[in-house]
Amino acid sequence: MSHCPPEEWLFDVATGADASSVAFLVACHLELCPACTRTVRELRISGGELLAALQDGPTELQDVERALMGRLDGAPTAPVDVPFDPVFPRPVTAWLGPSATAPWRRIVPGIQRIDLDRGSRTFLLCFAPGVRPPAHRHVGLERTLVLDGGYRDFRHGEFRRGFVQIVGDEVHEQVMDDDGCIALFVNDGPLIPTTWLGRVASWFVET
Amino acid sequence: MPITEPTDAELLHAIGASNDREAFRAFFRRWAGRVHAWALRSHPDAVQADEVVQDVFLRVWRHAARFDPARAAVSTWLWTVARNVRVDRMRRDHPRWLDLDDVVAPTEPEASPAYQVEAAQQSARVRDAVAELPPDQLTVLNLAYWEGRTLSEVATVTGVPLGTVKSRVRLALERLRARVDGE
Structure with a gap:
């Protein structure tokens, strides 16, 4: 079983066709996965070759050139590089700042959360060591990227830093590693607890 | 001089x-x-x-x-x-x-060593390779690389399964790569 995103997600990120939360998760994964970075790099090289091989269009571009030269002085400077962080990939660091000062919010004992984009259900969860979230399933897909530590999914095995898990409409249960786990989630819809305890816990997680 | x-x-x-x-x-x-x-x-x-x-x-x-x-x-x-x-x-x-x-x-x-070859020659090879692509591969390449569609959208637009779209893109890029690297 692969622990990387599907090939089409890498392609969509490489061409810039996808700017969604899924692309954000893929971008985070790239920083942790040399193999997928290599794939994206090759797709970009092909893009460059195709661009260089294009024939100029028939349009004269003097007006564009003139307008552009007039805008150079007012152009903002390039953004500074996002610093390396031992836990957060650069897209997360750029969003939240360093992991050491991340604004975690306790939702239930042993689980903390940071919302990145409530509308599209993109968030981070930080699990204490050995936590076993209640069994649940999802509306649509749940995409998980492990950023630190790891967990064991009872059906799909071990997941560690850099691993991606994609779960559809199936019940799944996990237990966190002894080091705990920090993971990025991109969900299509709400999770649906399959136990009474889970139903109580989900009220906190979803609100 | x-x-x-x-x-x-x-x-x-x-x-x-x-x-x-x-x-x-x-x-x-x-x-x-x-x-x-x-x-x-x-x-x-x-x-x-x-x-x-x-x-x-x-x-x-x-x-x-x-x-x-x-x-x-x-x-x-x-x-x-x-x-x-x-x-x-x-x-x-x-x-x-x-x-x-x-x-x-x-x-x-x-960058790959392929970039050491002279740029204009390389572009001519890529143009030739693109011109020789089978129409179905050219279509997916155009939609994905130029029109900026996701591969899922390409599958919808062309009416072929996503797996077929992926293999067509892969084959097209392999042909370009072979032309740039191999000649």
């Missing part, structure tokens, strides 16, 4: 190191026609395509200091700039996230 034209990489270096406007103008004149042809494929409206060209070259002006010839060919770098402009324009309607530049660029390894 013949005067040699500066290379694209030298122009980018001059722009990045000293905000050299004439180097920028020269770089624009070399590449703007191709960037405009690219922009027209995803933005058929001429005014919008002109805006995209301006956005791409403004980004070249701002980011030229980040270009490193040891890590990427000029064409790869410029394609990445254009691709980031595409992403930025999508995010303009849905503002969120950061610049994906910061993610991939620092981890990109060196």
Whole structure:
């Protein structure tokens, strides 16, 4: 079983066709996965070759050139590089700042959360060591990227830093590693607890 | 003694190191026609395509200091700039996230040795290879690389399964790669 995103997600990120939360998760994964970075790099090289091989269009571009030269002085400077962080990939660091000062919010004992984009259900969860979230399933897909530590999914095995898990409409249960786990989630819809305890816990997680 | 034209990489270096406007103008004149042809494929409206060209070259002006010839060919770098402009324009309607530049660029390894071959020859080979692609492979390449559609959208537009779309893209890129590397 692969622990990387599907090939089409890498392609969509490489061409810039996808700017969604899924692309954000893929971008985070790239920083942790040399193999997928290599794939994206090759797709970009092909893009460059195709661009260089294009024939100029028939349009004269003097007006564009003139307008552009007039805008150079007012152009903002390039953004500074996002610093390396031992836990957060650069897209997360750029969003939240360093992991050491991340604004975690306790939702239930042993689980903390940071919302990145409530509308599209993109968030981070930080699990204490050995936590076993209640069994649940999802509306649509749940995409998980492990950023630190790891967990064991009872059906799909071990997941560690850099691993991606994609779960559809199936019940799944996990237990966190002894080091705990920090993971990025991109969900299509709400999770649906399959136990009474889970139903109580989900009220906190979803609100 | 013949005067040699500066290379694209030298122009980018001059722009990045000293905000050299004439180097920028020269770089624009070399590449703007191709960037405009690219922009027209995803933005058929001429005014919008002109805006995209301006956005791409403004980004070249701002980011030229980040270009490193040891890590990427000029064409790869410029394609990445254009691709980031595409992403930025999508995010303009849905503002969120950061610049994906910061993610991939620092981890990109060196450009392949294929870039040592003379650029014009290479472009001619790619053009030939594209012209020889079977129509079904050419269609998916156009939709994905030029029109900026996701592979799932390409599957919907062409009415073929996603798996077939992926294999057509893969085959098309392998043909281009073989032509660039093997001849």
